[in-house]
Amino acid sequence: MTANRPAAVVxxxxxxxxxxxxxxxxxxxxxCGRSLVGHVVAxxxxxxxxxLVVVVGHGREAVTxxxxxxxxxxxxxxxxxxxxxxxxxxxxxxELAGGGVELDGTVVVVCGDTxxxxxxxxxxxxxAHAADGNAVTVLTAEVxxxxxxxxxxxxGAAGAVTGIVEHKxxxxxxxxxxxxxxxxxxxxxxLLASALTQVRRDNSQGxxxxxxxxxxxxxxGHRVGASPAADHREILGINNRVQLAEARRLLNDRLLRDAMxxxxxxxxxxxxxxxxxxxxxxxxxxHPQTQLQGATHLGTGAEVGPGxxxxxxxxxxxxxxxxxxxxxxxxxxxxxVGPYAYLRPGTRLGVGAKAGTYVEMKNADVGAxxxxxxxxxxxxxxxxxxTNIGAASVFVNxxxxxxxxxxxxxxxxxxxxxxxxxxxxxxxxSYTAAGSVITKDVPPGSLAVARGQQRNIEGWVARKxxxxxxxxxxxxxxxxxxxxxxxxGQAG
Numbered sequence: 501m502t503a504n505r506p507a508a509v510v511x512x513x514x515x516x517x518x519x520x521x522x523x524x525x526x527x528x529x530x531x532c533g534r535s536l537v538g539h540v541v542a543x544x545x546x547x548x549x550x551x552l553v554v555v556v557g558h559g560r561e562a563v564t565x566x567x568x569x570x571x572x573x574x575x576x577x578x579x580x581x582x583x584x585x586x587x588x589x590x591x592x593x594x595e596l597a598g599g600g601v602e603l604d605g606t607v608v609v610v611c612g613d614t615x616x617x618x619x620x621x622x623x624x625x626x627x628a629h630a631a632d633g634n635a636v637t638v639l640t641a642e643v644x645x646x647x648x649x650x651x652x653x654x655x656g657a658a659g660a661v662t663g664i665v666e667h668k669x670x671x672x673x674x675x676x677x678x679x680x681x682x683x684x685x686x687x688x689x690x691l692l693a694s695a696l697t698q699v700r701r702d703n704s705q706g707x708x709x710x711x712x713x714x715x716x717x718x719x720x721g722h723r724v725g726a727s728p729a730a731d732h733r734e735i736l737g738i739n740n741r742v743q744l745a746e747a748r749r750l751l752n753d754r755l756l757r758d759a760m761x762x763x764x765x766x767x768x769x770x771x772x773x774x775x776x777x778x779x780x781x782x783x784x785x786x787h788p789q790t791q792l793q794g795a796t797h798l799g800t801g802a803e804v805g806p807g808x809x810x811x812x813x814x815x816x817x818x819x820x821x822x823x824x825x826x827x828x829x830x831x832x833x834x835x836x837v838g839p840y841a842y843l844r845p846g847t848r849l850g851v852g853a854k855a856g857t858y859v860e861m862k863n864a865d866v867g868a869x870x871x872x873x874x875x876x877x878x879x880x881x882x883x884x885x886x887t888n889i890g891a892a893s894v895f896v897n898x899x900x901x902x903x904x905x906x907x908x909x910x911x912x913x914x915x916x917x918x919x920x921x922x923x924x925x926x927x928x929x930s931y932t933a934a935g936s937v938i939t940k941d942v943p944p945g946s947l948a949v950a951r952g953q954q955r956n957i958e959g960w961v962a963r964k965x966x967x968x969x970x971x972x973x974x975x976x977x978x979x980x981x982x983x984x985x986x987x988x989g990q991a992g
Contacts, residue, residue, distance in 0.1 A: 504626040507551065507605035507689050509544040510592045513537045513612030514557025514579040519740040525559030526738065527612040528566055531748040532755065533775025533793060536738055537563065539615035539751075541571040542776075546619025547608065547626060551596060554612065555579050555588040584707025585609075585683070590696040593689075603689035606630065609710065611683040613738045615747055616754075621734055622684070628727040629686035635722035636692070636714055638664065639684035641732035649680035650711055652726065661724045664711035668704045679728075681711060682735035686727075691717060751776070764798070767805075781817070799833065813843070816851075829861075832868070850885070864895075867910065879903075880922065884910030890934065896921045909944065 517526025527537035534542065537554065544552060552571065556563045557579040564576040577595045579588050589609055596603060606626055610617065621639070629637035638661065640652050650664045651674050664681045665674050695716040699708045718724045729735055738744050755774040756766050763782030766772050773791045780786075784798040787805030792798070796810045799817035804810065807823040815821060816833035824838035828845030831837055835849040839857055846863035849855060853866045856873040864878045867885035872878055876889055880897040883889070887908055895906050896919055906920050909928035914920070919937040926932065927944030936950040961970050 504547075504606065504623065504630045506547055506549045506608045506626055506686070507603045508596065509547060509549040509552050509608045509610065510589055511537065511540055511544060511552070511554040511574075511610050511612050512585060512588050512683075513540075513563060514555050514560075514582055514588055515613070516558040516582070517613070517739065520738075520744075521741075525563055527563060528559070529738070529744055531615055531744065532751045532773075533777050534615070535566060535570070536615045537566070537612040538570045539776070540610055540612050540617060541567070541574060543617050543619040543622055544608070544610060545571070545573075547622055549608070550605075551575065551601060551603075553577055553592045553596065555592050557582055584701070584705065585710035586696055586699040586708030586712060589692070589710055590699075590708070593693050593696070597693075603693070605689055607687045607689045607692055609683075609685045609687065611737060614683070614735060615738065616734045616736055616751055617684065618734060621729055625684065625686050625727045628725065632725050633723060634686070634725040635688050635717045637686045637725040637727050638714065639682040639686075639729055639735065640679050640726045641682055641729040641735050642678050643680055643732045644678070646675070646678050646680050650683075651675065651677040652679040652681060653677070654679075661714065661726050662718060663715040666703070666705075666709065666711065680735075682729065683737070684735065685710070687713070688722075691722060695720075772805075808838075824855075881906040881908065883908045884912070884928065886910055887912040888914070890914045890916035890918055890932075892916055893918045893920065 513527045515526060520526050520529065528535045541552065552574045554567055554574050554576050556576050560578055567574045567576055577592045579591055606629060608622060608626060625637060625639050648667050650666045651670055652661060653663045653665055653674065654660060655662050692713065695713045698716050699712045701708055703709060714724050733750055736747060738747055752773055755776060756769045756772060759780050760766055764780045765785040767786065768788035771788045772786055775793045777794060778792045778796050780798040781800040783801045785803040789807045790805035791809045794812035796812060797814045798804060799815055801818045802815040804815060804821045808821055809825045811827040813826040813829045813831065815831045816835060818833050819831050819835045821831060822838035824841040826843035829843035829847040832849050832851045832853060834852045836854045837843065841855045842860040843855060844862035847861040848865045850866055850868035852869045854871040854873060855861055858875045859872050860877045862879040865882045867883055869886040870883050872889040874891050876893040878895050880903050881895050887910060893914060897903050897906065904922035906922040907925040909926060911929050912926055914932045915934035915936060917935045918932055921937065921939045924938055924941060926942040929945045930942045931947045932938055933949040933951065936948060938948055938950055942948040961974050965971050
C-alpha cells in the first residue's frame with residue numbers, strides 16, 4: 501500500500517483488438533509469463549487501491565474468468581457496447597455507486613493493454629496528483645512518433661495543460677506535437693463522476709472520450725496537471741502482434757537488466773528469456789538459448805543452459821543444468837541434469853544427484869548422490885541415496901489402467917537394460933543383473949537375476965538363410981577358424 505492510496509483503480513479492458521487477428525481477446529495475450537491485463541492489474545495492485553475495477557467487453561467471459569485467477573479482488577464490470585473510454589469509466593463508477601460504494605479521493609484510470617507500465621510510475625502519478633491538488637493529472641510522454649496518439653495541448657509560459665486532442669480530430673499543427681496522452685489518469689473521484697455526465701459524443705468516432713473530462717474540468721476552473729513518464733516506452737499500448745513482440749523484448753530486457761544488476765550472469769541476453777515471476781540469487785549463471793518461466797528459482801551459483809527451458813522449477817545452489825527441459829521439478833544443490841534430460845512434474849533430485857543424458861523422470865524422488873546417468877525412464881518412483889541406475893532402464897509404472905510405484909533403496913546397483921515392473925521394492929544394498937525384468941521384491945543385500953538362459957543354435961544361419969551375406973560371412977569365419985586349427989595341429 502502506498503501513501504497516496506487511491507480510492508479506486510479502473511482498468512479499461514473491453515476492446516476487441518481486431519488488429520491482433522486472434523480468437524483470443526487482446527488483453528489475454530501473454531508476454532513474460534503474464535497476460536497483458538495481468539501485467540496491468542499487478543502494477544495497479546502495487547498502489548493498494550480500495551477498489552480495483554476492470555471494465556470488460558469483448559470476450560468478457562474469458563477475461564472475467566482470467567481475472568478470477570490473477571486478481572481475485574478485482575471487480576469485473578461489463579461494457580456491453582463499446583461507446584468510448586468515457587463511457588467505460590462512467591459505467592464503472594455507476595457500478596460501484598450501485599453497490600453502495602461512495603468514492604472519496606483519487607481514481608486512477610489505466611489501459612488494459614499497457615504491460616510495460618510499472619507500479620512505480622503509477623505511484624509517481626498519484627503522488628504528483630495529490631501534491632499539486634489537481635482535479636485531474638494525466639500521465640504523458642514524449643515519443644519519437646506520435647501517430648495514432650492523443651496530443652497534449654498546452655498554453656502559456658508555464659505550459660499549462662488545456663486539453664487532449666485525439667489524433668483523428670487533431671489539426672495539422674497539433675499533429676506535430678510529440679507529447680502524448682498515455683491513457684493513464686488520476687482524477688478527483690467526485691469531480692470525475694460529475695464531469696462524465698457532461699461528456700458529449702459529437703466527434704469523429706461518435707464516442708464518449710474520457711479525455712474530454714480535462715477540458716470540462718478546466719472550463720469549470722479546476723486545476724489540470726501532467727506527470728511525464730520517465731521512459732516513454734512504459735506507456736506503449738499493444739494493438740498487433742508486432743507490437744506484442746516488441747513489448748516482450750522490452751520487458752525481457754528490463755527483467756534481465758534487473759537480474760544482472762543483482763549479481764546474476766546472463767551470458768547472452770539476446771537469446772535469454774525470463775518471466776516476471778522468475779527469481780535468481782547472486783552468482784547464478786544463465787547460458788544462451790535459455791528460457792526461465794513461471795515460478796522458477798535459481799540458487800546461489802546455480803548454472804543453467806545452454807538450451808534449457810525451465811518452468812516452475814527450483815534449481816539448488818551450485819547445481820548444473822545443461823540442455824534440459826524441466827517443469828514443476830526440484831533440482832537439489834550440486835545436482836547435475838542433462839544434457840538432453842526431461843524432468844516432469846513431481847521430480848525431486850537430492851543433493852548431488854544426477855539425471856543424465858536422455859533421461860526422463862516424472863513424479864520421482866531421487867536421493868542424495870544417486871545417479872541415473874543415461875537412456876532411462878524413471879516414473880512414479882522413490883530411490884534412496886547413493887544408488888546407481890543402469891543404462892536403458894525403464895520403471896514400468898503403468899498397467900493400462902493405473903500407475904504404480906517403484907521403491908529402490910540406498911546403495912543399490914541396478915544393471916543395464918532393466919525393466920522394473922511396479923509395484924516392486926528393491927531393498928538397500930541390492931544388485932540386479934543386466935537385462936533383468938524385475939517383477940518381485942528384492943530383499944536387502946541380494947542379487948536379482950530375471951532373464952532367460954542363453955542357448956546357441958549352431959548352423960542356424962546356413963540352414964535358414966542360405967546364400968545370404970550373413971551365411972557367407974559365417975562360412976568364411978569357419979574356414980579361417982579351421983585353417984587356424986590345422987596350423988596349430990601341425991605345429992604340435
